[in-house]
Amino acid sequence: MNKSVGIKEIAELAGVSIGTVDRVLHNRPGVSKKTSLLIHDVIKKTGYKKNNAASRLKLAQYNKIKIAVLLPIESLLKEHYWFLPLKGIQTAVQELVDYGVNYTLLTFKMSDAQSFENQVQTITQSDFNAIITVPYFYNESRTLLQEAKKIKIPVVFIDTHQEFNEDNYSIFQDSHKSGTVAARILHRIIGDKGNYLVINLNNKNTEVQDNMKKREEGFRSYFLNNKKSILSKIETLSTNVKNLNVFNLKLQDLLKSNENLGIFVTNSRAYLLPPLLSSEQFKNVTLVGYDLNERNLNLLKEDKIHFLLHQQPENQGYNAAKGLFKLLTENEDNSLHLTIPVEIFIKENL
């Protein structure tokens, strides 16, 4: 806590010049084994810790830390979900400008794997020191990891988790776990006698996205572990958002019973549900969804969505950038393997 030792004190105590101390500190060659050992000894004894501010002040002269941020093009839209991780990254970089950190945003189209791959080429051919992106396209993401490994720059994936054989850093929310959170909340409210409905609202075709599947699995696994008898009562409806009317017929059918109903919407589109329900029907319904987008928020305030689970996308971006800085300046990567806890929001704690 008091006057901390610097490179100068180390040098004095070891009877060498500060240049030599620096060489040892950075494992640079050209130091005799004898002095190296001596200096290491002094470092240990004094508990020396590098002054990162001073170090970066000098280093930024030649070597800025340049982070490539590769996100869906929607991150350019202030109201969009994808803007949030970017915002987190911006905040972190802002806190680190004095250390010579900056970032460049590159975008891809989620409908076009090639656009992602092209940007990967651009990035790997430039002089970036790190990459933050989303493992949206599995194969192309693996290619990215391989390319990045060749030029020895770290990659941090955020938002979604994918298993790769290659080393990578990952900051995400455990989708399976968030499903269990939804399940426990609904179970406590609806109880053993009510009904449960999982709704997957898809964009294109009728493919259910990976993290939506995992959320549903988590939801079901909660009941498997805590109340098996309910498992058989859980219905799932999956639909393309363009076929909402067909979907609505099925929904109305399920609503005929007067039992309490717990509805779990596995993505950010819970806001599509309330307009389909009459106020009479609403009396028995509890609705849990994801993400604090404007439409969801408004309905949460109106008590038409009851719980929103939050993935803290901003936090993910923030932690990715801060973590990379720590990795690149202190060679410490323990904040780059991170699962973000599930935040629960109701009207009152927004």
Add this chain to the structure above:
Amino acid sequence: MNKSVGIKEIAELAGVSIGTVDRVLHNRPGVSKKTSLLIHDVIKKTGYKKNNAASRLKLAQYNKIKIAVLLPIESLLKEHYWFLPLKGIQTAVQELVDYGVNYTLLTFKMSDAQSFENQVQTITQSDFNAIITVPYFYNESRTLLQEAKKIKIPVVFIDTHQEFNEDNYSIFQDSHKSGTVAARILHRIIGDKGNYLVINLNNKNTEVQDNMKKREEGFRSYFLNNKKSILSKIETLSTNVKNLNVFNLKLQDLLKSNENLGIFVTNSRAYLLPPLLSSEQFKNVTLVGYDLNERNLNLLKEDKIHFLLHQQPENQGYNAAKGLFKLLTENEDNSLHLTIPVEIFIKENL
């Protein structure tokens, strides 16, 4: 984003030396109005922003930023609640060592206002640059504010909010609001037909602490605004923890009805409830409490406490220290007026 302008560029553009630029930047006297205006103009045009790392590197030579942290003596105990804000402060200071920031912990006894006042004397007679503490004793806290004002050092209160006439910074959770969070959760689970019970578990005598009162008020205000008919059904039990047996008699009386029961414990002692309830009684009970202490956590995992509200004490300490740094280095205080959102925890999102 690209090469940012520094003091050197400003000097060059204004045709003066960097010393003069520095004088203008810090409003130090001895600069002619003419050059001052000129330099201000260049600063604005170039969008110059001080490199805090470089600035602090130089300044730390004479002026470390010394933060006095005055907390209850329990903050020395790793398992205690009061350790958490301290931990947050430690984390923040750790991130700022390179900037020449450190802190000194001073403690007081919560049973002894004089011990607080004594430490205030010690602090104001030393050369601290800022104070982080808790407004536990109202009058003594006001005295602190007055003393601190005299020697012009900022005070940040955390944990609890008090209104003072004197200027002060405050980082806390809105107790009233957290009560409304508990209310909405319980209301959704228990519904309009069940019963509601607020429990105040006190330490000494039978005084209910201020923030416990506010939590109860918040709880009741939710029903006032959302479902008046329930208001009259809310019972309150307040007791000294030493009289648990007397309390238990009353509790058992209230439990005789077979209705669902929502219990809201207004402080961190929810863990005292489950031992008093038979498993039969538990079937109808939902229990909401505060704080992630070990005993509460264990019961949350056993499904005997169902929701825990969290004040993020660590976060409060962290933000206080970081905020002070921003205030002292950039004269920006907007992160020192902060209300921390209510976090909701269940077993699955711990």
Add this chain to the structure above:
DNA sequence: CTGAAAGCGCTTACAG
């Protein structure tokens, strides 16, 4: 294999 010197962006005591 090692040391002395210059400089990152800023601040301050000193000189004029």
Add this chain to the structure above:
DNA sequence: CTGAAAGCGCTTACAG
């Protein structure tokens, strides 16, 4: 009222 110089803790190119 203003400038030139020294130095914060670190890094690196250069000289030996």
